[in-house]
Amino acid sequence: MSTTAPADATSTLTLRVWRQAGPSAPGRLVEYTARDVSPHMSFLELLDVVNEDLTRKGEDPIAFDYDCREGICGSCGLVIDGVAHGPRAATTTCQLFMRHFTDGAVITVEPWRARAFPVVKDLVVDRSAFDRIISAGGYVSVDTGSAPEANLLPIPKHTADRAMDAAACIGCGACVAACKNASAVLFVGAKISHMALVPQGGPERERRVLAMVAQMEKEGFGACSNEGECEAVCPKEISVANIQRLNREYVRALWRKP
Amino acid sequence: MMLDGRTPGGSLDAKWSNHKDHLRLVNPANRRKHAVIVVGTGLAGASAAASLGELGYNVLAFTILDSPRRAHSIAAQGGINAAKNYKNDGDSVFRLFYDTITGGDFRAREANVHRLAEVSVKIIDQCVAQGVPFAREYGGLLDNRSFGGAQLSRTFYARGQTGQQLLIGAYGALMRQVDAGTVTMFARREMLDLVVVDGKARGIVTRNLVTGEIERFAADAVLLATGGYGNLYYLSTNAGNSNVTAAWRCAKRGAYFANPCFVQIHPTCIPASGEYQSKLTLMSESLRNDGRVWVPKQAGDRRAPQDVPEAERLYFLEERYPSFGNLVPRDVAARSCKAVCEAGQGVGPTGYAVYLDFADAMHRLGTHVIAERYGNLFQMYERIVGDDPYRAPMRIYPAVHYTMGGLWVDYNLMSNVPGLFVLGEANFSDHGANRLGASALMQGLADGYFIIPYTLADYIAGTSLAPVTTEHEAFAEAANVVQTRIDHLLRVRGDVTVTQHHRRLGQVMWEKCSISRTAAGIAEARDAVRAQRDEFWQNVRVPGESSNLNKSLELALRVADFLEFGELVAIDALARDESCGCHFREEHQTPDGEAERNDERFAHVAAWEWHGSTRPPTLHTEPLHFESVALAQRNYR
Numbered sequence: 001m002s003t004t005a006p007a008d009a010t011s012t013l014t015l016r017v018w019r020q021a022g023p024s025a026p027g028r029l030v031e032y033t034a035r036d037v038s039p040h041m042s043f044l045e046l047l048d049v050v051n052e053d054l055t056r057k058g059e060d061p062i063a064f065d066y067d068c069r070e071g072i073c074g075s076c077g078l079v080i081d082g083v084a085h086g087p088r089a090a091t092t093t094c095q096l097f098m099r100h101f102t103d104g105a106v107i108t109v110e111p112w113r114a115r116a117f118p119v120v121k122d123l124v125v126d127r128s129a130f131d132r133i134i135s136a137g138g139y140v141s142v143d144t145g146s147a148p149e150a151n152l153l154p155i156p157k158h159t160a161d162r163a164m165d166a167a168a169c170i171g172c173g174a175c176v177a178a179c180k181n182a183s184a185v186l187f188v189g190a191k192i193s194h195m196a197l198v199p200q201g202g203p204e205r206e207r208r209v210l211a212m213v214a215q216m217e218k219e220g221f222g223a224c225s226n227e228g229e230c231e232a233v234c235p236k237e238i239s240v241a242n243i244q245r246l247n248r249e250y251v252r253a254l255w256r257k258p
Numbered sequence: 259m260m261l262d263g264r265t266p267g268g269s270l271d272a273k274w275s276n277h278k279d280h281l282r283l284v285n286p287a288n289r290r291k292h293a294v295i296v297v298g299t300g301l302a303g304a305s306a307a308a309s310l311g312e313l314g315y316n317v318l319a320f321t322i323l324d325s326p327r328r329a330h331s332i333a334a335q336g337g338i339n340a341a342k343n344y345k346n347d348g349d350s351v352f353r354l355f356y357d358t359i360t361g362g363d364f365r366a367r368e369a370n371v372h373r374l375a376e377v378s379v380k381i382i383d384q385c386v387a388q389g390v391p392f393a394r395e396y397g398g399l400l401d402n403r404s405f406g407g408a409q410l411s412r413t414f415y416a417r418g419q420t421g422q423q424l425l426i427g428a429y430g431a432l433m434r435q436v437d438a439g440t441v442t443m444f445a446r447r448e449m450l451d452l453v454v455v456d457g458k459a460r461g462i463v464t465r466n467l468v469t470g471e472i473e474r475f476a477a478d479a480v481l482l483a484t485g486g487y488g489n490l491y492y493l494s495t496n497a498g499n500s501n502v503t504a505a506w507r508c509a510k511r512g513a514y515f516a517n518p519c520f521v522q523i524h525p526t527c528i529p530a531s532g533e534y535q536s537k538l539t540l541m542s543e544s545l546r547n548d549g550r551v552w553v554p555k556q557a558g559d560r561r562a563p564q565d566v567p568e569a570e571r572l573y574f575l576e577e578r579y580p581s582f583g584n585l586v587p588r589d590v591a592a593r594s595c596k597a598v599c600e601a602g603q604g605v606g607p608t609g610y611a612v613y614l615d616f617a618d619a620m621h622r623l624g625t626h627v628i629a630e631r632y633g634n635l636f637q638m639y640e641r642i643v644g645d646d647p648y649r650a651p652m653r654i655y656p657a658v659h660y661t662m663g664g665l666w667v668d669y670n671l672m673s674n675v676p677g678l679f680v681l682g683e684a685n686f687s688d689h690g691a692n693r694l695g696a697s698a699l700m701q702g703l704a705d706g707y708f709i710i711p712y713t714l715a716d717y718i719a720g721t722s723l724a725p726v727t728t729e730h731e732a733f734a735e736a737a738n739v740v741q742t743r744i745d746h747l748l749r750v751r752g753d754v755t756v757t758q759h760h761r762r763l764g765q766v767m768w769e770k771c772s773i774s775r776t777a778a779g780i781a782e783a784r785d786a787v788r789a790q791r792d793e794f795w796q797n798v799r800v801p802g803e804s805s806n807l808n809k810s811l812e813l814a815l816r817v818a819d820f821l822e823f824g825e826l827v828a829i830d831a832l833a834r835d836e837s838c839g840c841h842f843r844e845e846h847q848t849p850d851g852e853a854e855r856n857d858e859r860f861a862h863v864a865a866w867e868w869h870g871s872t873r874p875p876t877l878h879t880e881p882l883h884f885e886s887v888a889l890a891q892r893n894y895r
Contacts (some may be wrong), residue, residue, distance in 0.1 A: 154398025
C-alpha cells in the first residue's frame with residue numbers, strides 16, 4: 001500500500017509575505033492563510049488566489065512582478081524561505097509548482113534585497129541598474145544594414161554552444177539577491193562571456209569589459225567573494241566559470257587598455 | 259468604402275526596391291530635430307527604436323515592463339524563417355512568399371508578403387553580426403530546421419529560445435542608442451491614449467505605473483509596436499501584461515482595426531489544470547519535427563500511453579495529411595486535435611488533450627539528440643506538468659497564441675491616421691488568416707530594422723508638421739479622458755473582481771469564437787460581451803488608489819478595453835461569412851471538412867471604423883488581388 005497522498009490532494013499553507021507601501025516606507029512580514037492549494041498551481045498562481053481573496057475583503061493585494069509566466073522574461077523573482085526563486089534548482093518563481101510544498105507548510109516570501117535593487121512596493125524591486133550596465137557596453141556596435149553575409153564567418157559549433165549557455169541569462173537578478181555581497185558579477189560575466197566567445201564581440205572586447213565593470217561598481221553592487229550562491233540559484237544554470245572569464249577579460253583589458 | 263493599401267506598381271519582385279528608390283529622405287543634420295515615439299520594445303519596437311536612433315532621430319521609447327528586455331517576443335521559442343537556401347533544398351524568396359500567402363489562406367497583401375520574404379535574408383545577417391548565438395553545424399555554418407506549412411528547412415534557431423536571443427540582440431542595439439543619447443527610454447509606462455492634432459498623430463498619454471502620474475509626450479510620429487490581443491481570451495500563451503489597450507485607444511481615435519477575428523489557435527500547448535490557471539504555455543511547433551501526434555483509436559480508452567499497442571493508435575495528422583504529416587499549418591492541426599477530442603478519443607484527466615510522442619525519434623536518433631534539440635522545452639514541460647517527457651509522451655491541446663488581425667496599415671506601415679505607424683503583431687499586414695510558424699519574429703524584425711526607417715523618413719520629409727507641445731488642448735483633452743476613466747473605475751467599488759470579469763469574457767470568446775465558429779454562436783458571444791460590459795462598469799471592484807503601483811487598476815483599464823474590443827471581434831467574425839485559415843465557420847466547409855473560402859465575396863481586408871459602443875462600426879474593405887499566386891484551396895494532403 002502506498003502511503004503518499006493522492007496526486008491531486010489540496011493543501012493549506014501559511015504565507016508570511018513582505019509588505020512595504022513604497023521605497024521609503026517601513027516594511028514588515030504579514031501572515032496570510034491559503035486554503036485548497038492545488039499541487040498543479042504555480043507559486044504565482046497561489047499569490048493570484050491570495051490576492052483575489054484580499055481584493056474581495058477590501059484589502060490591498062500583494063504587488064509582485066510577472067509577465068510571461070514561462071520562465072524566460074525574467075520579470076518574476078521572489079525570495080522564498082530565504083532562497084532566491086525558491087527550493088527547486090534551475091527554476092524561476094513562475095515555474096515553481098505547489099506540488100513541491102507539503103501541507104501545513106509556513107512559507108516566507110520576500111523581495112530581492114540589494115542596495116542596487118531598491119524596493120518599489122511589496123515584492124517589486126527596481127532592477128534598472130542592469131539596463132544601465134548593458135547600456136554601458138553589452139552589445140556589438142553594428143548599425144542596421146551594415147552586416148556582412150551571415151555565413152561569411154564560421155563559428156565552431158562548440159563555441160556557439162558555449163556562447164549560447166552564457167547568453168541564456170534572463171536578467172532576473174536572482175544572482176544578486178542570493179549573494180551576501182549583492183554582487184552582479186554572474187550577470188555581467190554571462191554577457192561578457194557571450195560576447196567574448198563569438199568573434200563578432202572581438203573588436204570591442206577591452207572597451208566593453210572595462211565600461212560594464214565600471215558601471216556595475218557605480219550602481220552599488222558588491223564584490224565577488226567566490227561563494228557560488230549565484231550559480232546555485234540561477235534559474236538558467238549560468239556557470240560561475242563565466243565569472244572567471246570576466247576576471248580574465250578584465251585583467252587582459254587592463255594590460256591592453258585601448 | 260474602399261480602402262487603398264497604396265501598393266506600388268511594377269512587377270512583384272521589383273516593387274519594394276523601386277518604391278525605396280523614390281521615397282523621400284530626411285537630411286542627417288535634420289533628423290535630430292524630429293521626435294519619434296515608439297511604444298513597445300519587443301522585436302518590432304526595439305529594432306525600430308534602435309535603427310531610428312542610429313539614423314539620428316530623437317527617439318522616445320516606452321515599455322510597460324520594468325525593462326525593454328522583457329517584452330513578450332522573448333518567449334518565442336522555435337525560430338525565424340529566412341529564404342537563405344543554405345540547405346540547397348530549393349528555397350527562394352518566391353517560395354517563402356508563396357508559402358506565407360498560401361499558409362495565410364489568401365487573405366494577406368501580396369506585395370507586403372513578398373517584401374517580407376525579400377528582407378528576411380538581411381535579418382539573419384544583422385542578427386549574426388550582433389552576436390546572436392544561432393545553432394550551427396559542425397563546420398561552423400548556420401543550421402536550419404523545418405516548421406509547419408513548408409516542405410523545406412528555412413528556420414534559423416537558437417535552441418528553444420530564439421525569441422530571447424533575437425530580442426537580446428535588438429535590446430542591445432537599443433541600449434547602445436540609449437548610451438549614445440539618441441533614444442530616451444521610459445520603462446513601466448502604459449500608453450493610455452493617442453493624441454491627434456490637425457488629423458495627425460502627434461503624441462501619446464501614458465500612465466507612470468509606479469507613481470500613477472498621467473504623462474504627456476509629443477512627437478512628429480507615433481510608432482505602435484504593442485503586440486497582439488490574444489489575452490482577450492483570458493487564457494492564452496501571451497504574457498500577463500500583453501493587451502489591446504494601446505491599439506484600441508488608437509482605434510477610438512479613428513484608426514481602423516483590420517480582421518480582428520483572425521486569431522491563431524496554436525495546436526501544441528500544455529492543457530489547463532484548474533480554475534486558478536493564469537496562462538497557458540506553448541510547446542514549440544519545432545517539436546512536431548520529431549514528435550508524432552496521436553490518440554487511441556478506441557474512444558474512452560483510459561490506458562496509459564505505453565500500454566496502447568501501435569496498431570491501436572491513431573496518428574491522425576499523418577493519416578489525414580500524408581504529405582505534410584505532423585507539420586501541417588497550425589489552424590489545420592488545431593482543428594484536427596479538437597475533432598478527435600470531441601469524438602471521445604482525447605486523453606488526460608479532462609479528455610481534452612492528445613499525445614505528442616518522441617519515442618520513435620529517441621529510438622531513431624538517440625535521447626541525446628532529442629535533448630540537444632528540445633532540452634529546455636522538455637524541462638519546461640516537466641516543471642509545469644510534473645511528468646517526464648523522455649519517458650511518457652507529452653499531453654497537449656490547442657490554445658490562443660497569436661493574432662493576425664491588428665490595426666490597418668498601408669504598404670508603408672502607416673495607419674489611416676497620418677503619422678501613426680503600426681509594426682509587428684500589432685498590425686494586420688502579412689499573415690492573412692493564419693500565420694506560419696517562425697514568421698512572427700521575421701515580421702517584427704523586418705518591420706523594425708528594414709522597412710520603417712525608409713517609410714518613416716518619407717512621411718516626415720513629405721509632411722508639414724507644425725510645432726506641437728504637450729500644452730496643446732488635444733493633450734489636455736486626452737489626459738482628461740484617461741483620468742476620468744481611472745476615477746470612474748476606482749469609484750465603482752463593486753463586488754466582482756477584475757480577474758473574474760476577465761475570465762468570464764475569455765470563456766465566452768473561447769467557447770463561441772475560437773477554433774470553430776457558427777453564426778448563432780458568434781452572435782451569442784457578441785450579445786454576452788455587450789451585456790457584460792455594462793455590468794463591468796456597475797460592479798467591478800478595483801482596490802487601492804491611482805497614485806502608486808496598482809496592478810488591479812492596470813488590469814481593469816485593459817479589461818474595460820477588451821470588453822469593447824471583444825464585441826468588434828464578434829462583429830467581424832459574423833460579417834466574414836466564409837471559412838478561411840483560422841476563421842473556420844462550420845457553415846462553410848468542403849465535403850472533407852476543410853475551410854471553404856468565398857473569394858467572390860471575401861477576398862478583402864475588413865477594416866472597421868469604431869464609433870463608440872452605442873453605434874455600429876463602419877466596415878471599410880480593401881480588395882486583395884492575387885497576381886502571382888493563383889487562388890486555390892490549400893492542400894496539405
